[in-house]
Amino acid sequence: MATRKIAISTGGGDAPGLNAVIRAATLGALERGWEVWGIRQGYRGLLEDAPDGLIRLDRERVRGIAHLGGTILGTANRGDPFHYPTPGEHGLVPRDRSGDLVRRFRERGFDALIAVGGDGSMRIAHELLQRGLPLVVGVPKTIDNDVCCTDITFGFDTAVSIATEALDRLHTTTEAHERIMVVEVMGRHAGWIALNAGIAGGADAILIPEIPFRYDAIADKIRLRESRGRRFSIVVAAEGAYSEGGELTIKDAGDAFRRTAVLGGVAERVAKELAARTGKEARSMVLGHLQRGGGPTTADRLLALRFGAAATRFLVEDCGSGMVALRANRIELVPLAEVAGKTKTVPLDSDSVVTAREMGLCFGDEPPGHFTER
Numbered sequence: 001m002a003t004r005k006i007a008i009s010t011g012g013g014d015a016p017g018l019n020a021v022i023r024a025a026t027l028g029a030l031e032r033g034w035e036v037w038g039i040r041q042g043y044r045g046l047l048e049d050a051p052d053g054l055i056r057l058d059r060e061r062v063r064g065i066a067h068l069g070g071t072i073l074g075t076a077n078r079g080d081p082f083h084y085p086t087p088g089e090h091g092l093v094p095r096d097r098s099g100d101l102v103r104r105f106r107e108r109g110f111d112a113l114i115a116v117g118g119d120g121s122m123r124i125a126h127e128l129l130q131r132g133l134p135l136v137v138g139v140p141k142t143i144d145n146d147v148c149c150t151d152i153t154f155g156f157d158t159a160v161s162i163a164t165e166a167l168d169r170l171h172t173t174t175e176a177h178e179r180i181m182v183v184e185v186m187g188r189h190a191g192w193i194a195l196n197a198g199i200a201g202g203a204d205a206i207l208i209p210e211i212p213f214r215y216d217a218i219a220d221k222i223r224l225r226e227s228r229g230r231r232f233s234i235v236v237a238a239e240g241a242y243s244e245g246g247e248l249t250i251k252d253a254g255d256a257f258r259r260t261a262v263l264g265g266v267a268e269r270v271a272k273e274l275a276a277r278t279g280k281e282a283r284s285m286v287l288g289h290l291q292r293g294g295g296p297t298t299a300d301r302l303l304a305l306r307f308g309a310a311a312t313r314f315l316v317e318d319c320g321s322g323m324v325a326l327r328a329n330r331i332e333l334v335p336l337a338e339v340a341g342k343t344k345t346v347p348l349d350s351d352s353v354v355t356a357r358e359m360g361l362c363f364g365d366e367p368p369g370h371f372t373e374r
């Protein structure tokens with residue numbers, strides 16, 4: 001049976017470009033005479049009976065939204081249908097509502113779902129298929145760029161641009177005060193933002209989850225700079241970076257609905273340790289949600305529009321379920337089973353890591369004497 005009525009959902013943390021995906025996917029479907037609906041706040045719009053839980057997406061509804069940040073559908077990171085917050089005797093308890101979701105999806109007459117989200121959303125989409133959802137095309141989103149099987153996710157370029165601009169600005173004040181500045185960027189399991197912004201923004205040290213660091217190695221780098229007359233240093237740390245033998249810096253342990261901890265505070269920890277080791281004044285700052293705010297860069301907007309159009313195209317061409325991916329600048333559909341439960345981390349031999357090392361940037365893993373030997 002040809003697909004006629006589709007639903008779109010956006011789940012997990014937002015990323016600039018979500019609205020561009022919604023627009024392109026919707027226009028592609030409307031061109032074919034299909035009906036398109038948006039599910040509000042992840043899957044909440046389908047699981048709860050609010051009158052505006054489903055939004056009819058027509059040309060007017062998706063007009064002029066490609067450049068806007070956020071998502072016109074809203075999103076949720078406590079809306080996993082397999083652990084859905086449901087009122088119990090003593091407050092909210094997690095319940096498996098996946099069966100309800102599939103039933104309601106079918107009752108509404110939907111033929112296919114376009115699920116826009118990160119690694120968690122792709123896992124959920126894969127499990128929903130196994131529970132009986134007819135057809136799902138996933139679209140990879142996250143500023144962290146850590147979704148597997150795609151070269152890049154939309155939102156990442158915007159986050160890197162924002163972090164790079166922040167580093168550019170921090171240079172003047174950090175140099176004026178001859179301080180150490182430690183800047184924390186997002187990246188739970190992968191250091192893509194820290195690595196790219198750190199290189200582009202001229203950081204002196206980059207700390208990423210893929211390379212556990214030693215405080216002494218960073219302090220050595222700072223002292224080396226001092227000996228060359230550079231009396232200030234800038235360190236970029238991914239929120240998921242940790243020291244050798246150390247642990248993640250956790251702000252909130254998470255709960256039964258959002259089962260991943262909220263990270264935060266590594267920059268402050270690093271700043272204190274570096275101040276103690278070098279005797280220099282050190283400050284820290286967390287860029288936080290600024291990296292996800294506002295509209296997408298042109299590159300992200302284009303990528304999101306390509307992803308959205310491709311999601312509908314794959315449905316039209318009856319390619320089955322999967323995730324839209326960019327591989328060597330070609331858009332492909334990859335099996336959700338290949339994506340689900342995996343994380344794309346920074347390869348330690350990647351050109352970017354090598355470039356940074358060749359420019360003398362410090363990852364905090366350098367052996368003693370590494371810099372003085374140069």
Ligand code: F6P
Nearest residue numbers: 013077142143144186187188263
């Ligand atoms: O998944 C993207 C991300 O930006 C992570 O790097 C970060 O840990 C998380 O979102 C924070 O999301 P929130 O504050 O919305 O829970």
